[in-house]
Amino acid sequence: MRRNARDTEESARRVNRRALLLGGASAAMFAVLGARMRFLSVEQADQFRLLAEENRINMRLIPPERGLIQDRNGKLIAGNEQNYRITLTREDAGDVETVLNRLSHIIAMTEEDLDRVRKDLERNSPFVPIIVADRVPWQDFSKIALNAPTLPGITPEVGLSRHYPLVEDFSHVVGYVGPVSEKDLAELTDPDPVLTIPKFQIGKIGVERWMEDTLRGAAGNKRIEVNAVGRVMRELERTEGKPGADIQLTIDADVQNFVQMRLGDLSAACVVMDVNSGELIACTSAPGFDPNLFVRGITQRDYSTLMENDHRPLANKSVQGAYPPGSTFKIVTALAALEAGVITPETTHYCPGYIEFGNRRFHCWKHGGHGTVNLAHSLEQSCDVFYYEVAQKVGIDAIAAMGKRMGLGMRHDLPMSAITEGIMPNKEWKQERWGQDWRIGDTINASIGQGYVLASPLQLAVMTARVATGKMVEPRLIKAVGGKPVEVPEPASIGLTPAQLRAVQTGMYDVMNSERGTAKSSRIADETMLMAGKTGTSQVRNISAAERARGVTSNDDLPWERRDHALFVGYAPYAAPRYAVAVVVEHGGGGSTVAAPIARDALLRALTGGIPPLDAYPAAQRGRIETDLNALKEKLRISGTPQTTRA
Template structure:
C-alpha cells in the first residue's frame, strides 16, 4: 500500500525524535564517563599510581632514641651522638653483589666486612636494611649520597650511637651497649621487632642491661616509595616512635671520679652510701675500662689486653667481688654476742696471743697478745682472741643470723650485673654444701671474718650503714625515671638494742680516734667530721706452723697475688652519721695502712663537697697529703655543665 505524504512526514518526525533521544543519552553517558576518567586520571592519579606500584612501597622501622643516663646532679653519664652509617636493602638492591662491588670502590670495605654483610642479608628478610658500614667519615658519607643513582637499595643514614663521656668512671655501674646477638633473642619469649634490625644495640651489662626496657623506648615506622632500581624516591608516611625514658642515678659523678682516681692503679673497690636514704653516691671498681670500645666493636687485641690483666678490669669488684671480710666482721660477732646476752660491753677476756682448741692453735694477729680486753678495746685494737672466745659461746647460727640482719649473705636488688650474694654460713649451709658437720674451729674462724664467710664491698657498706643508724638500710642506685622520683620508704628499725649498737659504735670510734686505735693514723682531725671505722686484713694463703716459728713472711716480700687483702669500713660524722664507706684493696696488705686512707679521703670528699681541705687531716700529715692531693687534682676530670637534653 502506498504511503501518503503525511505518513512519511510522521515517520520522519518519529525517527528524528528517537535519534535525538538516543544521541542525548549517549552524550550524557560519554560526559559522565569523561568526567569519571578525568577524576581517576587527574585528581586520583597519585593514589592509583601508588596502588599500581604497591610492590615498591616499603615499610621500615625507625629505631627509637635511647634514654639518657645522668648522675644525681644531671651530669650526662650515657648519651647519644650522631653517627653516619650506610645500609643496603636486598629487596631494593637487585643484584646485591654488583651493588656491593660498586660500593667498595667508594668507601673502604674489607673482605671481612663484605662477608659479614652477605651473612646478614641471608639471615634477614629482604626488606630489612643491613648495615654495611658504621661510623662512616663525612667524606665517605658524601660520596655515597652523590652516587646514589648507581647504588640501588643503598641508603646513607644519620643515626644515633651510644657514647659514654665519663669513660671508665661508670664503666662497671652503667655498663655498655652492643649489637643484639642470637643469645639475646633466645632469652626473650616475644622479642621486640626492632631487636631484629641488624646491628641494633641493646644493653649488655650494668644499668644499660638491667633497665633495657626502660631505656630502649618503642620503635616508629615509615612508608617509603622506591623506584624501579630501588632508589628511595620519597617518604610517604612517618609515625615517630617513643624515646626511651631518661634515668637519673644516685651516684655523684664528681665523687665517683675522685674515688676512681684515688684508687689509681690498685685492684680495688670503694662504695660510699648515704646512711639515711641508702643512696649510693659512689660505687667504684678499679681498674676500669673504656665502654666506648665495646660500642664501636672492640678489637681482639684490646679485648685480650683486658682479659689478660691480672687486676681484672672487666670485673665489677664493688658488687661482684666476694672477699673474706676479715676483722671488719667483728662488729657482727660483737652484736650477735650482745644480743644473745653472752657478753656485756664490760665483759673481758685475756689475750695471750692465741687460744688452743683440740690439737690446733688459733693465733691472734699480735704475736705477744693484747692482755685483758673488753668490747671497746677488742675493737679498738682488733684483738682476735676476744672474738674466738665470744664466738664459742654465742654459736655460728646466731652469728649468721646477725650477719643476715646486717646485710651480709643477701643479694641486694640493684640494676647491676653479677651482684653476688656472698656467703653467710651456718650449720645447715655446710651440711648442704659440703655434706659435713659444722665444727667449733669453723666458728672460731668465722668470728673474725675468715673461713667460709665471703662479702662484697657493697654488702660491707650496707653493714656499716646499718650499724651507724640501727635501721635496715637498703642500697639504691636509681633516683628518678623519666623525671619522676623513685620513692623509697624510710628504712625500718632493725630491732637491735640501742645500747648494744652504741657499744659497737664506741669501739669503732676508738679504732679511729684513740691513741691505741688500729687506724688512728687515718683519722679525720676536724672534730665536726670525726670518723668511726673498723680495719680488716684477710688472708689469701695458709700460714704454716714452720713459718710462724721462723717469723711470718711480710706482705712486701710475697708475690702480689699471695698478699693479704686490705679492708676498711667506716662512717662519719660519728655523732650524726651521713655517709658510710667500705673499701677493699685486693692483695693490698694491711687494712689500716692501705684501705683506711682511701676510705677517709672518700668520706671527706662526700662530706665537704670538694677536694678535702688540709685542716681535715692530722697536722703531721699535711705536707705529704698536700702533695698527694695536688697530684690527684691534676688527674681529676674537668667538671662540665650538666647536660639534660638529647643529642
C-alpha cells in the same frame, strides 16, 4: 475499545513524568560516576600509580632514641651522638656483588667487612636494611650520597650511637650497649620487632641491660618510595617512635671520678652510701675500662688486653667481688653476742696471742697478744682472741642470723650485673653445701671474717650504714625515671637497742681516734667530721706452723697474688652520720695502712663537696697529703655538664 482523549492525555503525562525521573536519576548517577572517575584518574593518579607498583613501596622501622642516663645532679653519663652509617637493602640492590664492588671503590672496605655484610644479608629478610659501614667519616658519607644513582639499595643514613663521656668512671655501674645477638633473642618469648634490625644495640651489662625496656623506647616507622634500581625517591609517610625514658642515678659523678682516680692502678673497690636514704653516692671498681670500645665493636687485641690483665678490669668488684671480710666482721660477732646476752660492754677476755682448741692453735694477729681487753678495746685494737672466745658462746647460727640482718649473705636488688649473694654460713648451710657437720673450729674462723664467710664491698657498706643508724637501710641506685623521683619507704628498725649499737659504735670511734686504734693514722682531724671505722685484713693463703716459728713472711716479700686483702669500713660524722664507706684492696696488705686512707679521702670528698681541705687531716700529714691531692687533681676528669635535652 477506543480510549477517550482525556485518558490518552493522562497516560502520556505519566509516561513523560517517569521518563523524566528515570532520566534524571540516570544523569545523576553518571554525573557521580564521572566525578569519581575524574577524582581517581586525575587527582589520585599518583597514589594509585604507587599502589599499582606495590613492590616499590617499602615499610621500614625507625629505631627509637635511647633514654639518657645522668648522675644525681643531671650530669650526662650515657648519651647519644650523631652517627653516619651506610645501609644496604638486598631487595632493592639487584646484583649485590656488583653494588658491593662499586661501594668498595668509593670507601675503604676490607674483605672481612665484605664477608660480614654477605653473612648479614643471608641471615636477614631481603627487605631489612643491613648496616654496611658504621661511624662513617663525613667525607665518605658525602661520596656515597653523590654516587647514589649508581648504588641501588645503598642508603646513607644519619642515626644515633651510644656514647659514654666519662669513660671508665661508670663502666661497671652503667655498663654498655652492643648489637643484638642470637642469644639475646633466644632469651625473649616475644621480642620487640625493632630488635631484628641488624646491628640494633641493646644493653649488655649494668644499668644499660637491667633497665633496657625503660631506656629503649618504642620504634617508629616510615613508608618510602623506591625506583626501579632501588634508590629511595621520597618518604611517603612517617610515624615517629617514642624515645626511651631518661634515668637519673643516685651517684655523684664528681665523687665517683674522685674515688676512681684515688684507687688508681690498684685492684680495688670502694662504695660510698648515704646512711639515711641508702643512696649510693659512689660505687667504683678499679681498674675500669672504656665502654665506648664495646659500642664501636671492640677489637680482638683490645679484648685480649682486658682479659689478660690480672687486675680483672671487666669485673665489677664493688658488687660482684666476694671477699673474706676479715676483722670488719667482728662488728657482726659483737652485735650477735650483745643481743644474745653472752657479753656486755664491760666483759673482758685475756689475749695471750692465741687460743688452743683440740690439737689446733688459733692465733691472734698480734704475736704477743693484747692482754686483758673489753669490747671497745677488742674493736679498737682488733684483738682476734676476744672474738674466738665470744663466738664459742654465742654460736654460729646466732652470728649468721645477725649477719643477715646487717645485710650480708643476701643479694641486694640493684640494676647491676652479677651482684653476689656472698656467703653467710651456718650449720645448715655447711650440711647442704658440703654434706658435713659444722665444727667449733669453723665458728672460730667465722668470728673474725675468715673461713667460709664472704662479703662484697656493697654488703659491707650496707652493714656499716645499719650500724650507724640502727635501721634496715637498703642500697639504692636509681633516683628518678622519666623525671619522676623513685619513692623510698622509711626503713624499719634493725631491732637492736641503742645501748647495743652504742657499744659497737664506741669501739669503731676508738679505732680511728684513740692512741691504740688500728686506724688512728687515717683519722679525720676536723671535729665536725670525726670518723668511726673498722680495719680488716683477710688472708688468701695458709700460714704453716713452720712459717710462724721462723716468722710470718711480710706481704711485701710475697708475690702480689699471695698477699692479704686490705679492707676498711667506716662512717662519718660520728655524731650525726651521713655517709658510710667500704673499701677492699685486693692483695693490698694491711687494711689500716692501705684501705683506711682511701676510705678517709672518699668520705671527705662526699662530706665537703670538693677536694678535701688540708685542715681535715692531722697536721703532721698535711705536707704529704697536699702533694698527693695536687697530683690527684691533675688526673681528675672534667665531669659532664648538666643535660636535660636530647642530642
